[in-house]
Amino acid sequence: MTSVWLALSYLRARPLLNGLTALAVALGISIVVATTTLSKAARQSASETAGGYQLLLAAKGSQIQAVLSTLFFAEAPTGNIPIEIYEQVHADQGVTLAVPFNFGDSFKSHLIVGTTPDYLHLIRRNRRSSQQTLLKGRWPEHAFEASLGAAVARATGLTIGDTFTAAHGFVELPEDLSDHHKAQPYTVVGLLEETRAPTDRAIFTTLDTSWRIHGQFHDASSDAHDHEGRQITAVLIEGRGYADVARLNALMAQRMDVQPIFPGRTATQVLGYLQRGQSLVTSIAWLAALIACLGIMISLFAAAVERRRQIATLRAIGASRATVLGVMAIEGLFIAGLGAVIGVAFGRLMAVAIAWQLEQSNGYLLTIGQAGLAEISAIAVAMALGLLAGFIPALLALREDVAKGLAAMT
Amino acid sequence: MPDTAQTRVLDLSQNGGPAPIVEMSGLKISYRTGEMSFTVLDIDELALPAGLSIGLSGPSGCGKSTLLNLCAGLLRPTVGSIRVDGEELTGLGQGALDRFRAKKIGYVFQGFNLIPALSALGNVELPMRLSGSMPASLRRARAQELLDRVGLGTKARQKPNQLSFGQMQRVGIARAIAGHPRLLLADEPTASLEPGLGLSIVRLLIAVAKENSATLVVATHDPAVLTELDHTLTMSAINRAMEVSS
Amino acid sequence: MKNQIIVFFVSALMMGATMTSKSSAAMTRVKFTDFFVGETYQVGPGMKPEFNLSESIQALHGNTVEILGFMDGILPRDGMHFMLIREPTALCPFHTSSFDWAAFMPVFLSNSTEYIDGPIRIVGRLDVGQKTDEMGLVSYVRIYDASIARAQ
Numbered sequence: 046m047t048s049v050w051l052a053l054s055y056l057r058a059r060p061l062l063n064g065l066t067a068l069a070v071a072l073g074i075s076i077v078v079a080t081t082t083l084s085k086a087a088r089q090s091a092s093e094t095a096g097g098y099q100l101l102l103a104a105k106g107s108q109i110q111a112v113l114s115t116l117f118f119a120e121a122p123t124g125n126i127p128i129e130i131y132e133q134v135h136a137d138q139g140v141t142l143a144v145p146f147n148f149g150d151s152f153k154s155h156l157i158v159g160t161t162p163d164y165l166h167l168i169r170r171n172r173r174s175s176q177q178t179l180l181k182g183r184w185p186e187h188a189f190e191a192s193l194g195a196a197v198a199r200a201t202g203l204t205i206g207d208t209f210t211a212a213h214g215f216v217e218l219p220e221d222l223s224d225h226h227k228a229q230p231y232t233v234v235g236l237l238e239e240t241r242a243p244t245d246r247a248i249f250t251t252l253d254t255s256w257r258i259h260g261q262f263h264d265a266s267s268d269a270h271d272h273e274g275r276q277i278t279a280v281l282i283e284g285r286g287y288a289d290v291a292r293l294n295a296l297m298a299q300r301m302d303v304q305p306i307f308p309g310r311t312a313t314q315v316l317g318y319l320q321r322g323q324s325l326v327t328s329i330a331w332l333a334a335l336i337a338c339l340g341i342m343i344s345l346f347a348a349a350v351e352r353r354r355q356i357a358t359l360r361a362i363g364a365s366r367a368t369v370l371g372v373m374a375i376e377g378l379f380i381a382g383l384g385a386v387i388g389v390a391f392g393r394l395m396a397v398a399i400a401w402q403l404e405q406s407n408g409y410l411l412t413i414g415q416a417g418l419a420e421i422s423a424i425a426v427a428m429a430l431g432l433l434a435g436f437i438p439a440l441l442a443l444r445e446d447v448a449k450g451l452a453a454m455t
Numbered sequence: 456m457p458d459t460a461q462t463r464v465l466d467l468s469q470n471g472g473p474a475p476i477v478e479m480s481g482l483k484i485s486y487r488t489g490e491m492s493f494t495v496l497d498i499d500e501l502a503l504p505a506g507l508s509i510g511l512s513g514p515s516g517c518g519k520s521t522l523l524n525l526c527a528g529l530l531r532p533t534v535g536s537i538r539v540d541g542e543e544l545t546g547l548g549q550g551a552l553d554r555f556r557a558k559k560i561g562y563v564f565q566g567f568n569l570i571p572a573l574s575a576l577g578n579v580e581l582p583m584r585l586s587g588s589m590p591a592s593l594r595r596a597r598a599q600e601l602l603d604r605v606g607l608g609t610k611a612r613q614k615p616n617q618l619s620f621g622q623m624q625r626v627g628i629a630r631a632i633a634g635h636p637r638l639l640l641a642d643e644p645t646a647s648l649e650p651g652l653g654l655s656i657v658r659l660l661i662a663v664a665k666e667n668s669a670t671l672v673v674a675t676h677d678p679a680v681l682t683e684l685d686h687t688l689t690m691s692a693i694n695r696a697m698e699v700s701s
Numbered sequence: 702m703k704n705q706i707i708v709f710f711v712s713a714l715m716m717g718a719t720m721t722s723k724s725s726a727a728m729t730r731v732k733f734t735d736f737f738v739g740e741t742y743q744v745g746p747g748m749k750p751e752f753n754l755s756e757s758i759q760a761l762h763g764n765t766v767e768i769l770g771f772m773d774g775i776l777p778r779d780g781m782h783f784m785l786i787r788e789p790t791a792l793c794p795f796h797t798s799s800f801d802w803a804a805f806m807p808v809f810l811s812n813s814t815e816y817i818d819g820p821i822r823i824v825g826r827l828d829v830g831q832k833t834d835e836m837g838l839v840s841y842v843r844i845y846d847a848s849i850a851r852a853q
Contacts, residue, residue, distance in 0.1 A: 047584040051570075058572035088815075098777050170778065287784065287836045290775045307774030309816040317818050358568040361529060363557025363585040363634070365550065448524045451564065 047364070048371030055348070056376055063380055066340050070384025070431075071391055073334030074423055077327055078392025081419050083399060084316075084323045086411040090242070091312040098290045101306040102130055102297055103279040108304070112311040115146050115279045117243045118156045122148050125276035126303045134282050139289025142166055143282045149255040150211040152231075155197045157211055157248045159255045159277075167281065168237075168244055181205070182235035188254040192235030196245040196404070207233045213258070229258070241412045252277065281308070334388075334427060341380050342434035345373055349442035356442055357450025366443050373439035374432050381431020385424040389416065475502035476638055476670045477526055482535030483696075484521060496521050497696040498535070505637075508661050508671040510681040513690030519674035522690075523640045526672065527560045528552045540637045557586040561631035561669065563641035563660065567623040569615040575602060575626045576611040582634035601629035604666075605659060621652045628660055632667050639669040645680055657683050728765045728824065731758065733787045733803050736842050741803040752802065754829060754841055762829040766844070769852050772817050773805070780813035782836060785823060785844075807836050807843045820852040 056063050103111035104124030113120035135143045144167050147159030158164075162184045169179065182205045185192055193203060203209060208230040231250065239245055256275055284290035297305040349356070356369055393416060400411040484496040496518045503509055511519045524530040525537060528544050537544050540559055547555060561582070569578050579598040583589050589597075602608050605625035607618075615623055624644060631639055641660060645653030657673070657680045664671035673684060681687045739752035773784035787804040808823055825847030834840050 047581075047587075050584065051572075054570075054572045054577065098775060100775075284775075287775055287777070287782075288838055294775070307776075307816070309776050310774035310818070313816040313818050354566070354568060355570055358562075358564070358570070359581075359585075360553075361527060361556070361560075361562050361568075362582045362630070363553060363560070365553040368585065447529045448520075451524075451529075451568070452520070 048368050049375055051359075051368075051372045052375035052379065055372065056379060062344060063376075066337070066344050067380045067384035067387065069337035069340050070334060070381055070427055071388035073330055073332075073337045074385045074388025074427055075392035075395055076330035077334060077423055078389050078420060079395040079399070080323055080326045080330060082393060082396040082413055083411065084319065085419075086396070086400065086413050087319065088316055089414060090411055091316055098284040098286065099308050100282050100284065100290055100293055100297075101279060101308050102126065102134070102282065102303050103306060104302070105304050108306045108311045109315055111279065111304075111306055112308050113315070114148070115281060116308055116312075118158065118247045119243070122146075122278040125278055126280070128275045128277055130297075130300075130303055131277055131280045134280060134293065137289075137293065139285045139292065140282050141285055142170070143280055145252055145277045146279045146281070147252055147255045148278045150213055150258065152197075152209055152211045152248055153201060155194070155200070155246060155248050157191070157231075157250055157254075159250050159252045161252060164249065167283075168240055168242070170283070171240075171242060179238050179240075180235050181238070182233075184235055185249060185251045185254075186234075188251050188257045189229055189231050190234045190250060191231040192237055192249045193233060194237050194245040194247045194249075195239035197248055198236050203233050205233050205236060209233070335430065337384065338381060338427065338430035338434050341377050341431055342437060344380075345377055345435050346438040346441075348376075349373065349438040353442070353445070353450055354453045357445070357447045357453065360447045361451060369443060370436065370439045373442075374435040377431040377433070377435025378428055379431070381427045381434065382424065384431075385427035388427070389420045389424060393420075474505055476505035476540055477501070477503040477672075478536075478538040479525075480536050482525075482532045482537060484518075484525070484530065485533045494533075494696045496525070496532075496694055498522075498693055499695065501693055503670065503672065504686075505670050506668065507685040508664060508673065508683075510684040510687040511672065511674040511690060512676060512678075512681055512687055513694075514676060517690040518694050518696065519690055520642055522694075523562075523642050523672065523674055526638060527562060527640055528556050554586075557582065557634065559637045561634065561636035561639040563624070563627050563631045563639070563644045565643035565646045567615070567620070567627045567647070569623055569626055569630070571615050574612050574614055575607060575618065578615070578626055579629045579633050582630060586634050598629070598633060601633055602626070604663065605629045620648055621656065624648065624656050625659065628656070628663055632663050632669065635667060636669050639664045639667075639671045641671065641673045641675075643675055644673065645675065645677060650679070653677065654679055654683070728767050729761055730767045731761065731827070732768065733770070733806070736803050736806075742801045749802075758827075758842060759829050761827050764827055765824065766827045767822060767824045768806070768844070769820055769822055770806070771819070772821060774816065776814075776816055780810075780815060782807060782809045783814070784808070784836075785821075789819075802841070807834050807838065807840050808847050808849075809835065809843065809845045810849060811846045812848070814849050817849070817851060822850045822852040823847050824850075 101111060101115060103115060103122070104126050106123030110120050111123045114122040131143065131145045134140050137143075142163055144163045145160055148156060149159070150157040165179060165184060180192065182192065191209075193201070198204065201209070210230045231248075231254075237244060237249075282293065284293060294305045294307075297303055359369055360366075393413065397413050400413055403411060479498050479501040482496065482498045482501075483494055485492055485494040511522060513519055521530065525532065526539060528539070528547070532545060535545075539555075542555060542559075544552065544555070569575075570581065573581065576595070576598050579601055580594055583594045583597065599608070599611060602611050605628055607622055607625050607629070610618060610622060610626075615626070618626065624647075627644075631641075639660075644660060645656055648656060660673070661671060661683060671684075673680065675681060735755060736758050737752040738755050740750040741752045743749055768785065770785040770787055771789040773786050776783055785806045785808045787801075808825070811825075823844055825844040828843045828845055829841070831839065831841050834843055
């Protein structure tokens with residue numbers, strides 16, 4: 046107890062130096078915590094979005110692009126596939142859910158997604174619950190009706206009954222150039238509840254809306270689009286079980302106009318690329334934390350030299366070696382612990398701020414999870430290093446003869 | 456100058472006075488530097504009576520501090536035996552020696568040696584904390600009481616750097632006596648102070664030692680200080696190592 | 702005081718050590734090629750070749766075994782079972798017209814998993830014998846109560 050009291054007195058005697066040393070630890074730990082928290086959130090978001098006995102059928106091309114486009118609404122699609130594929134899997138006994146996607150238009154950089162009411166089932170399953178109403182108003186039934194994701198509604202201020210006109214493609218064109226769809230505005234008929242998932246930043250309409258647009262777009266060539274055949278961008282299916290998904294996968298793999306993709310696997314691959322970058326950042330952050338702990342040791346080494354006579358005095362009036370050792374170890378522990386706790390708090394704050402920034406700028410939604418073992422072990426490691434940082438200078442200081450220390454100038 | 460009656464080796468077995476607090480016999484402290492070995496302290500027999508104030512006099516380098524450190528258990532003799540308050544120090548391990556020091560020794564230093572991070576009160580509390588066993592309220596009360604005794608009752612919350620030299624040494628005295636030591640050692644307690652101030656400090660030291668029934672041993676080269684004490688030992692008379700060099 | 706500090710220190714170090722070390726209890730390591738005797742490659746639909754379960758694999762029925770392999774991409778929503786495959790093929794071997802019976806094995810986990818890229822190590826209770834398993838497939842060898850770890 047005397048060690049703790051003395052350590053705290055010494056710590057209080059140099060608030061600025063100890064505060065700065067703790068701050069250095071806090072900065073290192075905060076980067077460690079921020080990167081691990083964000084990557085955990087990204088992993089969580091990906092696994093919630095791409096899970097289950099799912100198979101994505103999309104045009105040939107990059108699997109990653111297809112998954113990012115269809116499940117995350119974050120990329121241009123790979124191309125189109127014939128509507129017959131949707132009709133075929135929709136009718137299949139082994140398919141419990143088939144959600145078609147049709148991309149083409151956007152409104153103020155929010156993607157307009159043509160789909161069916163089955164998309165609502167997909168959201169429910171991804172949220173692993175079914176009790177939510179999910180929707181205020183109703184799901185679009187006719188072309189040019191729209192339901193808005195929560196983030197879209199928030200950003201645009203649109204509500205049920207409002208109308209808006211979309212831009213063709215994924216880029217908002219200047220007023221002068223974007224006159225194609227002026228003739229046919231969308232009407233908002235529903236507002237989706239917040240899902241903390243990509244759903245929030247998309248606008249949903251019926252599958253045939255984009256076919257109408259194209260019909261209108263190619264008006265000059267009358268009904269030429271009918272000859273091309275109606276197309277969709279992708280279908281996401283969920284199978285009854287392993288065998289059905291495997292069968293459909295084998296079946297679709299034989300076709301030339303479509304490729305089957307396992308979204309979970311592709312999402313994991315994307316996260317794998319991210320992870321490599323993240324682990325590099327995390328190692329550098331740990332290095333910074335380690336250097337900060339070295340800073341504690343340097344500061345305590347200096348203290349040991351400065352307190353040469355004080356240490357001898359303590360010994361002369363009855364302090365044991367363990368007491369003196371304890372004083373400096375506790376000082377190291379306290380500085381590192383304080384730094385680490387501040388670091389964890391600051392790191393999580395940083396993660397929340399970055400997630401918020403991502404949501405504001407890209408509409409990409411990350412839900413920061415509860416603090417857990419990672420944060421506790423970061424604090425524990427920092428404290429162990431701090432303890433060591435106090436221990437070593439104290440051991441060296443205690444090697445000096447007390448009588449010699451008493452005669453010392455400092 | 457102290458009179459000749461006081462300047463002698465104290466041999467209490469002949470006087471039949473109080474029991475000795477410190478007994479040394481056949482004690483030597485030698486250092487080895489390369490091939491050379493030299494002895495700084497060589498005491499045949501020495502006994503210091505309990506309850507008195509005793510001065511150790513002699514020029515610097517004559518072994519006064521070494522003798523005090525020996526009594527405090529901070530140095531171990533190369534050969535020989537030293538008993539303090541009946542306890543043979545050469546037989547004690549490091550931990551037992553630490554406990555012995557915390558319990559039986561008070562130490563006043565030339566440079567005061569206060570812990571700058573602690574207040575005056577904290578410094579006085581320190582030895583009581585180190586020896587443990589005293590409840591916090593009693594400990595604090597005694598520390599405050601001792602500060603009152605040395606005339607610094609109102610300075611309890613001050614840090615050492617807010618005190619004058621004289622005040623610092625008063626805190627040093629209060630700290631040294633706080634743990635109820637049997638033996639109060641003072642190494643040149645007045646050497647850093649003005650002569651007049653030094654004398655008042657040494658009178659306080661003697662008074663405080665008496666009040667707490669501690670034996671006081673003061674190493675000093677100041678004759679004015681020696682006159683205040685019950686007895687004076689000149690190092691040249693007890694340290695045979697001195698005879699060789701002088 | 703001194704002892705307390707040392708105890709704290711040692712336990713901190715030990716905590717770090719146990720985090721990195723792996724439990725290396727006695728268990729048998731099996732390979733896909735250990736499963737069967739005879740030709741296992743099926744050349745077309747309904748053309749199952751003649752093969753039998755090897756004696757060594759039958760002897761391990763009910764034992765804890767370790768096996769290396771890759772995860773097939775088809776995962777249920779609860780992540781409690783999957784198909785372990787011998788090679789990291791882009792397509793699962795099942796229900797293509799021709800495949801090797803000794804190239805896949807159903808694995809039933811005791812804890813939920815997500816898809817893991819790259820080689821994995823499975824430790825669990827070996828179940829031997831032809832049956833229609835909980836994945837609704839006919840299989841000859843499976844692993845229950847399995848734990849999963851990334852293999853180096």
